[in-house]
Amino acid sequence: MKYPTPPTVIPLDNILPDEPLLMMGAGPVPIPPKVAMANSLIINHLGDTMNAVIEQVKTMGRYVFQTNSPHVMGVAGPASAAMEMAIANLVEPGTRVLSICNGLFSRRLAEMADRVGGDVTRLDAPDKRAISAEDVEKALKTGRFQILTVVQGETSNTVWNRDLVEICRLGKQYGCLNIVDAVCTLSTMPMEMDEWMVDAIITGGQKGLSSIPGVSLIAFSEEAFARIEARNSPMAHWCLDARLAHQFWHNHSYHYTAPVSGILALHEALRLIGDETLPGRFRRHAQCSKALQNGVEAMGLKLLIAEDSRLNSVVGIELPEVISADQVRHIMSQVHKVEISGAFGLPIVRIGQMGEQSRAPNLFRTLHALGSAMRAAGGKVDMPGGMAELERSLASEVRG
Amino acid sequence: MKYPTPPTVIPLDNILPDEPLLMMGAGPVPIPPKVAMANSLIINHLGDTMNAVIEQVKTMGRYVFQTNSPHVMGVAGPASAAMEMAIANLVEPGTRVLSICNGLFSRRLAEMADRVGGDVTRLDAPDKRAISAEDVEKALKTGRFQILTVVQGETSNTVWNRDLVEICRLGKQYGCLNIVDAVCTLSTMPMEMDEWMVDAIITGGQKGLSSIPGVSLIAFSEEAFARIEARNSPMAHWCLDARLAHQFWHNHSYHYTAPVSGILALHEALRLIGDETLPGRFRRHAQCSKALQNGVEAMGLKLLIAEDSRLNSVVGIELPEVISADQVRHIMSQVHKVEISGAFGLPIVRIGQMGEQSRAPNLFRTLHALGSAMRAAGGKVDMPGGMAELERSLASEVRG
Structure with a gap:
């Protein structure tokens, strides 16, 4: 038969990063x-x-x-x-x-x-x-x-x-x-x-x-x-x-x-x-997301949405004008193996708090990666302050 | 919170058969x-x-x-x-x-x-x-x-x-x-x-x-x-x-x-x-499907479609009037762990020859299961004749 040679293909193993990225964006999220x-x-x-x-x-x-x-x-x-x-x-x-x-x-x-x-x-x-x-x-x-x-x-x-x-x-x-x-x-x-x-x-x-x-x-x-x-x-x-x-x-x-x-x-x-039951799940999400939000703020960053309209499932974080969201996300994924989302035209990054994302180890890793990447990109952040607040919030009782 | 108790669920492990069925129907087919x-x-x-x-x-x-x-x-x-x-x-x-x-x-x-x-x-x-x-x-x-x-x-x-x-x-x-x-x-x-x-x-x-x-x-x-x-x-x-x-x-x-x-x-x-290359894949499919068709006929069963209109990818097999397709399929899946398809109102069963289905071990297992189930359901089939013909056809050169 006259069929041409099949195309040369890079094996999936060579395309996928050796260390899987922690998926902390607006979805897809990690699966159990x-x-x-x-x-x-x-x-x-x-x-x-x-x-x-x-x-x-x-x-x-x-x-x-x-x-x-x-x-x-x-x-x-x-x-x-x-x-x-x-x-x-x-x-x-x-x-x-x-x-x-x-x-x-x-x-x-x-x-x-x-x-x-x-x-x-x-x-x-x-x-x-x-x-x-x-x-x-x-x-x-x-x-x-x-x-x-x-x-x-x-x-x-x-x-x-x-x-x-x-x-x-x-x-x-x-x-x-x-x-x-x-x-x-x-x-x-x-x-x-x-x-x-x-x-x-x-x-x-x-x-x-x-x-x-x-x-x-x-x-x-x-x-x-x-x-x-x-x-x-x-x-x-x-x-x-x-x-x-x-x-x-x-x-x-x-x-x-x-x-x-x-x-x-x-x-x-x-x-x-x-x-887990729904009430247990709601508690976990509320606690983890609030802790992350508090940690982000304690680090010196601003959340996009005021608290009375703010979603817990996806957290929008404003970046200082001089810092590029793409650069921060690039450093986070390349150096820290944590992936978060940009937005559709907004100067923010978005961190997901959905399902498996709302786990304490993921929060520490993500906040550390975010702060480190901000710093590497020339931003000023209080990383110890942020991590301390994350720990404090995770340990406190959830309200509501 | 007032949420009711979550429903009781049978674990997936208890729903799925202990031995996975060999998927030899009209799709889905086994995946590598x-x-x-x-x-x-x-x-x-x-x-x-x-x-x-x-x-x-x-x-x-x-x-x-x-x-x-x-x-x-x-x-x-x-x-x-x-x-x-x-x-x-x-x-x-x-x-x-x-x-x-x-x-x-x-x-x-x-x-x-x-x-x-x-x-x-x-x-x-x-x-x-x-x-x-x-x-x-x-x-x-x-x-x-x-x-x-x-x-x-x-x-x-x-x-x-x-x-x-x-x-x-x-x-x-x-x-x-x-x-x-x-x-x-x-x-x-x-x-x-x-x-x-x-x-x-x-x-x-x-x-x-x-x-x-x-x-x-x-x-x-x-x-x-x-x-x-x-x-x-x-x-x-x-x-x-x-x-x-x-x-x-x-x-x-x-x-x-x-x-x-x-x-x-x-x-x-x-x-x-x-x-595998497309020509190699076409050869494999043609050879396997023809061998299966020959084996089915040698067993004494009739194929639904005359050769000049017959598809290789899915093979339709007529059953004698006294034999129920549902019964044959039930025996095949329960006893032999091989699943094939019925049809939409036609008194036939359908065996797939697509992708991983077209492998010699799958053909022997499927033809054996079909013949055994036909026999158990009261049908007359020449099982040794069928298996011999399947072997013979697999070993012969593909025409075309």
């Missing part, structure tokens, strides 16, 4: 060994074994979402695909949507709603601030909205919409189904789908759950799913059609070949959350 | 240890390391597709998502589509084209037969089609469209862009994207490539991508928008968080294909 092990397995996508796994994933999904709705499903795709699934199934051409916009990811929900023909109104939150329930109510009064979209935490600028419960209550009061993006927050802070009247809740694997990116989780309320089953307008989407996905997730039958290894990984990630 | 290892790793989805991996995946993707087009991309989703990506980007409302239908998967392409507003004509192949170039030309003459969709092999009924090269030539002659589904065939038999004038080519991870399900591969010709870049009509799809996906796959920038572990797995799977 049991999750990694599960992700290396391949089993049949249909049949009794897979069905047993699926049933448990749904049951554990209900626990992390705090819902009794049966309509919990995995999604073969990134968290953005789960976002798109919520939107594409609930927004029909002409559906009036109110999208609360805090930044990149909340705007992504609005864009997805535009694409499926929604009549979308964007409500911008003030810069670096959570949206207030008052502002949401004012907007809700201006149009008969049918869908409200909101993020619990905005990963891009590290804002936490603390009024979420009241916002969802208002959404229902004004006739909306509430779509809530809990991509970076789920299992790091309370989220009670039923109690809070959330109709579609979304998360990714690679954030709080500490599973892999590429297999996500979604739940619809009974009311939302009834709306989906009753819809008459055709859907452009096939893979993300919730009625088709139901075939696999609830009827033990075929939709497409499910990402079996990723679902096994998700199973293990959810099981570990149950072992 | 290097692929499993890569799939257990998490790295950052952006940055130099990931960029180096992505560049190699594209280069190796061009080799397996046999194309010089730069527009090779991974897809975070099942092969169906790659199918949907090809359709959703190339079919606009009113686009005239000719969909050649051999069974479930080729019809899926047509359904996806319906959903995005295509004006779709279905051309049904005769039952259990490949479509002929003559029939395709007749259909092409009846309407000014802009898109032609066709599967190289139809996984559901194991038909091989052997006239594919001529069909694609006709498609171009009559003004179409050719979308070819090579989901179950890629790397098991020749596919020369550029030479054959294919404009969009699709495959899944979990078939010939022997990677995981959930991360797929697609390539567009330069002509197809130019069409996509020039399109004016809005797209309902966000994750599968090829222009957005280009950001990550070609501009080293952000679209959504890529499925990093699955991409590392795909990298290793493609690297192993390069090591």
Whole structure:
């Protein structure tokens, strides 16, 4: 045969660093060994074994979402695909949507709603601030909205919409189904789908759950799913059609070949959350993130967001104007083998506090690396002060 | 806090069989240890390391597709998502589509084209037969089609469209862009994207490539991508928008968080294909599949599809009326730890010959398990005759 020579390839071992980097950015996050092990397995996508796994994933999904709705499903795709699934199934051409916009990811929900023909109104939150329930109510009064979209935490600028419960209550009061993006927050802070009247809740694997990116989780309320089953307008989407996905997730039958290894990984990630319990997990995240924030401030750096709007799951840190975020991140990864995130145009770095990231050894290593890199880049930081405060905060009782 | 007790969960170890099943169905297929290892790793989805991996995946993707087009991309989703990506980007409302239908998967392409507003004509192949170039030309003459969709092999009924090269030539002659589904065939038999004038080519991870399900591969010709870049009509799809996906796959920038572990797995799977070379891989698949088919027939069983339309990548075997496919499959998995597929309503079983499935030890184990299960289910089979023929065929020279 006339086939050309295959391309020369650098072995993966030579591309990957000899010492794996500690993943302390805005996701993906480190995964526990049991999750990694599960992700290396391949089993049949249909049949009794897979069905047993699926049933448990749904049951554990209900626990992390705090819902009794049966309509919990995995999604073969990134968290953005789960976002798109919520939107594409609930927004029909002409559906009036109110999208609360805090930044990149909340705007992504609005864009997805535009694409499926929604009549979308964007409500911008003030810069670096959570949206207030008052502002949401004012907007809700201006149009008969049918869908409200909101993020619990905005990963891009590290804002936490603390009024979420009241916002969802208002959404229902004004006739909306509430779509809530809990991509970076789920299992790091309370989220009670039923109690809070959330109709579609979304998360990714690679954030709080500490599973892999590429297999996500979604739940619809009974009311939302009834709306989906009753819809008459055709859907452009096939893979993300919730009625088709139901075939696999609830009827033990075929939709497409499910990402079996990723679902096994998700199973293990959810099981570990149950072992720790949600309250235990929330405590750990609050304590670790607060300790990190305190340590950063004690080191002499400023946090991007004021405390009353500040997210714990991802921490945004301002850099002095003379210091380049890219340079700091480069030194941290090259010298200290710690990887953190930049931002989308903002002069900040972001440190994740999701799942396995929120462990004391990771915090010491990260804060030390951040301070050292700042110093190497010409910044002034009080490193002993920072490390002392981190230790002090970790040892103190969590408030709230 | 008032959170209820987490659900009781059966550990994964107690759900998975103690002895892993040999996956000999229509996919997923067994993955090599290097692929499993890569799939257990998490790295950052952006940055130099990931960029180096992505560049190699594209280069190796061009080799397996046999194309010089730069527009090779991974897809975070099942092969169906790659199918949907090809359709959703190339079919606009009113686009005239000719969909050649051999069974479930080729019809899926047509359904996806319906959903995005295509004006779709279905051309049904005769039952259990490949479509002929003559029939395709007749259909092409009846309407000014802009898109032609066709599967190289139809996984559901194991038909091989052997006239594919001529069909694609006709498609171009009559003004179409050719979308070819090579989901179950890629790397098991020749596919020369550029030479054959294919404009969009699709495959899944979990078939010939022997990677995981959930991360797929697609390539567009330069002509197809130019069409996509020039399109004016809005797209309902966000994750599968090829222009957005280009950001990550070609501009080293952000679209959504890529499925990093699955991409590392795909990298290793493609690297192993390069090591073996495509001609070597085609020979192995042809030899193994033919040997299996001969062994099955020598055992006294009938293959579903006549030789001139028969696919090698998935082998469909008729069962005597009195024997239940479910029972045979159950015995094979419980007693022999070999899993094969049923079919979608057809009284057949299907054995995969894709990637790692096409290895002599797997063939002996599978044929022995099939024969033993048939016998246990009350069927009459010549097991020594079957095993002898399998050995004989494996040892003989491959023709063609």
